[in-house]
Amino acid sequence: MAVTDAAIDKIKEMIISGELGPGARLPKEADLAERLGLSRNSLREAVRALALINVLDVRQGDGTYVTSLEPHLLLDALSFVVDFHRDDSVLHFFEVRRILEPAATAMAATTMTDDDIEDLRKILDSLPEEPSAEELMANDLEFHQRIAAGSGNPVLRSLIEGLSGPTARARVWRGLTQEGSQGRTREQHIAIYEAIAARRPDVARSWATVHIADVEEWLRRVL
Template identity: 75%
Template sequence: MAVTDEAIEKIKAMIVAGELRPGDRLPREADLAERLGLSRNSLREAVKALSLIRVLDVRQGDGTYVTSLAPTLLLDALSFIVDFHRDDTVLEFFEVRRILEPAATALAAQRMSDADIEGLRKVLTSLPDDATIDELVANDLEFHHRIAAGAGNTLLCSLIDSLSGPTTRARIWRGLTQAGAVEKTREQHAAILAAVATHQPELARSWATIHVAGVEEWLHLMIENNVRTIRNTVP
């Protein structure tokens, strides 16, 4: 194991064991390096790495602190990474969404309050009949975020939000090229809302699966058609 990796593991072990808790300030660099049996340089590199993924917060002139370790904070790094996906891997994001979102929607059908359901309804009804593709996609993102938040699990919500960005371009592409895509999206959102509002988790799960799988299937066909076209045009 590389020296820096060893240092990261030792700091992580302190956090997992409860020796360092969210909000705690790390001991002085020299003291912590001696305590962990590390060089100050390897400890410094470990702190830098852990600060990049939002586990530690280095405050100039004040010291280094353990962050809140909240899922939304830690998953910021995931959001940054997935923004660099390639077009041919976007289907993998949809596969993960198809696993996570139906589960979140079923939980939302059990846990969302009347006020949250009304808020979800307002999101759906706020979309004008002559909405642009940009407005549709923004509305879609907000709708799915509220469903994920309604599941009552911050980690699940953060994961779903992190996966939404890489699939945005596919949503726009579908809206521009597939006949009836806008109407189908609105109808399926309305069906999901109805299932959540009447607290029918399995029905909500089914509609969420249909909704995400529909976009996934369309994208798969588009990618296949593009590959076929390229093959047919290459001498």
């Protein structure tokens, strides 16, 4: 194992054990290096790597702190990786969406409050009769984000939102080029909403699967 990797593991163990909790300040560099049996250079590299993925926050002139470790913060790195994919590997992201979003939708059918469900209906009603591709996409993103949030699981929500980049671009492309796609999207959104409103998680899961698979299969054909 590389020295830097070993240093990262040692800091990670301190966090996992609870010795360093969210918001905690790390000991001074010289003290921590001596305690962990590391060179100061190795410790600096480890801190730099953990700061890049938002585990640590290096504050110039103040010290190094553990971040809040909130899921949305830790999963920012996923969005960074996702945004570099522009070829047919976007299909891999759709496959992951097809696994995650139906589960989130089923959970939302049991955990969303009545007010949350009413807000979901308002999102659908706010879409113009003949929306542009951009208006449809904005509405689509808000609809799915609200359902992901309604799952009640912040990790699941962050994963789904992290996958929205390349799949959103593919959906815009479809909306501009495939006849009837906007109408199908609207119909499927309504079906998902109605299943959630009726508190029918299995039906909500099924419609979410159909909705994502519809775009995925179109993309497979055009690629």
